[in-house]
Amino acid sequence: MGWPGSSSGATRRAPSGRPHPSIDLRNALVRRTEPARSTIWNTARRRPIAALSYERGCTTIVATEEPTPDFTIALPDERELDQNEEFCDLLIDGRSQRVRFHDYARIFEIPGLYEGLFVETLKCASPDVVAGLLAESVRAAGEDPADLRVLDFGAGNGMVAEALARTGARTFYGLDLLPEARMAALRDRPGLYVDYLADDVTTLDADDAAVLRDARLNCLVCVAALGFDDVPPAAFAAAFNYVGSPGWCAFNLRDRFVDQPGAFSQLLDRMVREGVIEETAHTRYQHRLSVAGQPLFYDAVVARKLRDIPLDWVR
Numbered sequence: 001m002g003w004p005g006s007s008s009g010a011t012r013r014a015p016s017g018r019p020h021p022s023i024d025l026r027n028a029l030v031r032r033t034e035p036a037r038s039t040i041w042n043t044a045r046r047r048p049i050a051a052l053s054y055e056r057g058c059t060t061i062v063a064t065e066e067p068t069p070d071f072t073i074a075l076p077d078e079r080e081l082d083q084n085e086e087f088c089d090l091l092i093d094g095r096s097q098r099v100r101f102h103d104y105a106r107i108f109e110i111p112g113l114y115e116g117l118f119v120e121t122l123k124c125a126s127p128d129v130v131a132g133l134l135a136e137s138v139r140a141a142g143e144d145p146a147d148l149r150v151l152d153f154g155a156g157n158g159m160v161a162e163a164l165a166r167t168g169a170r171t172f173y174g175l176d177l178l179p180e181a182r183m184a185a186l187r188d189r190p191g192l193y194v195d196y197l198a199d200d201v202t203t204l205d206a207d208d209a210a211v212l213r214d215a216r217l218n219c220l221v222c223v224a225a226l227g228f229d230d231v232p233p234a235a236f237a238a239a240f241n242y243v244g245s246p247g248w249c250a251f252n253l254r255d256r257f258v259d260q261p262g263a264f265s266q267l268l269d270r271m272v273r274e275g276v277i278e279e280t281a282h283t284r285y286q287h288r289l290s291v292a293g294q295p296l297f298y299d300a301v302v303a304r305k306l307r308d309i310p311l312d313w314v315r
């Protein structure tokens with residue numbers, strides 16, 4: 001691996017003779033496949049964006065797919081925004097547009113934006129924290145993460161399954177309300193999920209319900225999706241009940257939803273009190289920074305699932 005020559009020295013010429021739209025090489029990694037041909041990987045997006053070929057003393061950039069639009073993220077200078085009110089201004093193709101952080105459909109449409117915004121800019125650590133804590137509990141119980149059959153609920157574009165894969169887990173089913181999330185996961189992390197459903201877990205269509213029943217799930221993971229206006233308790237319970245008992249469960253929740261009386265804190269207390277789960281790990285950590293640069297704390301919880309949640313608890 002290495003740069004075969006500086007990008008600025010490359011002659012950008014499409015094979016057809018048309019000038020190629022410029023490709024941003026700032027995050028690019030050139031992987032040499034053979035002497036005369038290299039693949040340019042976008043390291044943020046972890047996929048090939050173009051190929052370089054060297055012929056007749058001239059370097060040609062050949063797009064392997066439409067180059068994805070480059071973007072610049074500007075965070076607002078606002079201190080009082082709650083998490084579900086946060087937004088950024090996105091400069092894309094020379095135009096500025098405002099994107100709310102909770103407009104996931106819009107964010108997932110733009111390859112690399114979710115990672116660029118939450119991981120690179122706001123230092124989101126949750127996928128790795130929750131995945132690491134789950135793997136620790138599983139190993140401490142004498143089990144192997146490779147045997148987990150995970151339902152990644154509120155899966156987004158697949159960052160959590162990818163973090164779990166780094167701990168040794170191998171079998172993932174994705175479920176998210178948004179078709180845009182499914183599309184982004186399949187686009188950005190092809191092959192990661194056995195199946196990825198875009199559906200409402202409380203009203204799954206018959207085919208999707210059959211996929212989850214046949215999946216022999218033994219682990220629910222739900223990261224950065226509980227509380228606020230995202231997954232409500234009834235949806236959490238429905239997803240939880242697709243996992244067999246005994247099984248595993250790992251999720252995170254904003255600190256104040258754990259500390260203050262509310263739908264989730266009450267549900268969690270009851271789950272522990274009435275033997276639905278047995279906690280094996282619980283830690284408070286920095287989930288990410290706010291747009292104002294302040295740390296946002298979440299609780300990560302890992303538990304043994306012992307039995308289903310009675311649905312009358314969440315009606």
Ligand SMILES: C[S@@+](CC[C@H](N)C(=O)[O-])C[C@H]1O[C@@H](n2cnc3c(N)ncnc32)[C@H](O)[C@@H]1O
Pocket residue numbers: 104126127153154155156157158159160175176177178181200201222223224225229230231232235
């Ligand atoms: C902040 S993203 C987190 C994505 C992923 N878990 C991660 O940590 O990278 C929240 C996700 O929850 C999904 N979501 C919100 N409400 C949901 C519901 N009722 N059922 C399933 N997914 C939901 C959103 O569509 C979005 O993809």
